[in-house]
Amino acid sequence: MARPEPPLWTVPASGMPTFAELGLPEPVVRALAAEGFTAPFPIQAATLPDTLAARDLLGRGQTGSGKTLAFGLAILSRLAGERARPKAPRGLVLVPTRELATQVVDALAPFAAALGLRTAVVVGGLSMTKQVAELRRGVDLLVATPGRLTDHTGQGTCDLSEVTITALDEADRMADMGFLPQVRAILDLTPRDGQRLLFSATLDNDVDALVARYLTDPVTRAVASAAAPVETxxxxxxxxxxxxxxxxxxxxxxxxxxxxxxxxxxxxxxxxxxxxxxxxxxxxxxxxxxxxxxxxxxxxxxxxxxxxxxxxxxxxxxxxxxxxxxxxxxxxxxxxxxxxxxxxxxxxxxxxxxxxxxxxxxxxxxxxxxxxxxxxxxxxxxxxxxxxxxxxxxxGAREPSGEPVDPPKAPAQPAAGGRSGGGRSSGTRRGSGGTGRAAGERGRGGGSDRSAGGRSDGARRGSDGGSRGTSPSRGGSGARDSGSRGRSAASARPAPASGRGEGSRSGAVRMSESGGGSTPRGGGRRRGR
Missing domain, CATH: 3.40.50.300 (P-loop containing nucleotide triphosphate hydrolases)
Incomplete structure (x- = not known):
């Protein structure tokens, strides 16, 4: 059974407390002022007294409500005054995506610097070797995605036994993306008596089970209903x-x-x-x-x-x-x-x-x-x-300028000695994509340029689904006239670009660009990725 909706936090009658009144250390308060933060957001005022007091917490707020500083400032403040050993971070934030991990670290950077703490990001798609080196130097607060952190713990390059405080951001999204088995395995590697914070927009059964297993007598703080739209x-x-x-x-x-x-x-x-x-x-x-x-x-x-x-x-x-x-x-x-x-x-x-x-x-x-x-x-x-x-x-829509953002590549020039007229070219044309035969040689493109869908530009089909036309190769090589095979290099004219539409399984917007224009072809009911 899902956890019942918690009561919404409201501003006290005495007014919104200041960051200092919430209990943040003076260096953090000064850094907040330097960054232009003059008063806390509701989610920060609602959660910081509990998180600074080392209580487990379940926080719920709409995206953009200030959740990152709500848990981030608490973690950094509690980590202040000590330094991490090599490969053994003391604080951990788990997030669902690489981009969010980077943005969390960037948002917390000035406050970590104010306290003399070191932060690092561990995500897929970036150099494992560099991440290992950073972990060996000692990291106070580690921000990670579940997959890459699992790689590090499995290879022995990261030890979570000294993590004293862990935060899960966007826990519902991690559940939607299938990360909960990895999240559970990671939490099992952290001390059982460590503080745990979980922030989620919704409290469905998967997230509720996570709370029941890993949080001890958590306080729940919510600043808006999960289904409530933002008033602005x-x-x-x-x-x-x-x-x-x-x-x-x-x-x-x-x-x-x-x-x-x-x-x-x-x-x-x-x-x-x-x-x-x-x-x-x-x-x-x-x-x-x-x-x-x-x-x-x-x-x-x-x-x-x-x-x-x-x-x-x-x-x-x-x-x-x-x-x-x-x-x-x-x-x-x-x-x-x-x-x-x-x-x-x-x-x-x-x-x-x-x-x-x-x-x-x-x-x-x-x-x-x-x-x-x-x-x-x-x-x-x-x-x-x-x-x-x-x-x-x-x-605020308006007609686009029609001037391409990316300048067109210069057309390929025939090699010296090439014939004009109806015969074959005796030379080859070269473009940035490689070498291609003249249009008279059965119109076969020799370049290696490919469209976004992976098909060779020389084999993409036009929007009429009939004759086999081509788009001009970006490097100018392999151009083929859409109407005949036997034309010479001098008379060959490349056809306009033709984009292949999305397959029927995706149901996304289909686009065909025939004759230089662009018109969509609508699909039926949409299916997710």
Whole structure:
């Protein structure tokens, strides 16, 4: 049976306490002031007195409510005054994703420095050797994902027997992602009498079982109902014809400010980014198929404004904790109402305003209506098309510039001695992708350029599903005319780029780019990754 809903914490009649009144040490209070924190958020005021007193705690608050500092400041304050031995951290924070781990360490860095404590990140996708070296130097607070930490404990490069305080952040998401067996194994390696803090947006059966097994007489602190929408967040459903969806997305993406788009699949994210960048929108992809360095670059570009549009999948976006995201757009409807709330929680953080838009074709309306009802939100429904006034009014949409963000590669030049006219070229053309035969030689591309879906550019099918056309190779090699095999290099003209749509299993937005334009083909009911 799930744990009953705890009473909501409210501000005392005497007013919100200061950080000093909550019991934080003076160096931390000074560092908070230097970072611009003048008063605690409710989740911090509700939990810090208990966590600083070494009590086990179950905390629940909406995303963006200040949970990271709520547990982070308590852990650092309790670790102050001692130093860790090599390979034996004294504090541990478990999180579901690499991005969240990095952001937790970054958020806590100034306060750790104020106390003379050392922090480190242990996540997959980064060098194991460097992590081992850092652990050997001694780490006071370790922030880790379950998978990579399990690797270290299994290889003997990290000893958890001296961990005095452990925090689990977004425990419900770790349960959704199947990490609980690893989480339990990790907790079993920490001292049974250590302090344990668990923060979760929901308290379902899986999380409740974790609490029952590992927390001792925990106090429960909640600052908002799990199903309650953020008051500063506006919800909209844009009903759009399938044929207009991609153009509507492009116009929304061209707005000013940070915008986060959610899609169902990795390939859908890559294709949408390519389409947006061709239309003049600086966009970046974030999904599990990217290397950690590529994901970091995408997040850095999003934070700095260099690429103010981020196209993400659900799993990757669970680590996005970035302020000033004014708009979240569900390009593909989420799998369930919990995913809807988590996606939506990327905006309206820390009391800021935010807008959440869900795009739905007419045949998706019932599914989307069910999602918003289960999420406890009331959404304004508007039928839109490209150029609709409602698009600009709600999101600030505008026509994209049409100037590609990535400059086109220079076309390949024929080698000296090549023939013109109807015969074969006697030489070969070279591009950055390798060497390719002239179009007259049966049109076979010799380059190695591949599309995002893994098919050779020389073999991608056009949107009519008929004749075998090609997109121009980025390096200029292997170009093939879409209409005939026997043309010479001088007369061969590459066909426009053609993107393959998502497979029917994913149900994500399909896109075909025929003749230089882009039109979507709507799918049926969506299925999650």
């Amino acid at each position: 967040m506006d919800h909209h459903v844009f009903q759009v014809d399938a044929a207009d969806r991609l153009q509507v997305v492009s116009e929304i993406a061209a707005r000013d400010g940070r915008t986060l788009f959610f899609v169902r699949t990795k390939h859908g994210a890559d294709r949408l980014v390519k389409t947006l960048r061709r239309s003049g929108v600086a966009a970046g992809p974030l999904h599990g198929g990217k290397s950690q360095n590529a994901r970091n670059r995408a997040l850095d570009g999003f934070r700095s404004g260099e690429a103010p549009v981020l196209v993400a999948t659900d799993v990757a976006a669970r680590g996005i904790h970035i302020d000033d995201v004014g708009l979240v757009v569900h390009v593909d409807p989420p799998a369930d109402h919990k995913a809807y709330l988590h996606r939506a929680g990327r905006t309206a953080r820390a009391g800021e305003d935010g807008v959440v838009v869900t795009l739905a074709t007419p045949d998706q309306r019932r599914e989307v209506d069910d999602l918003t009802r289960q999420a406890g939100v009331t959404a304004t429904v508007t039928t839109v098309a490209p150029g609709s006034p409602a698009l600009a009014e709600v999101t």
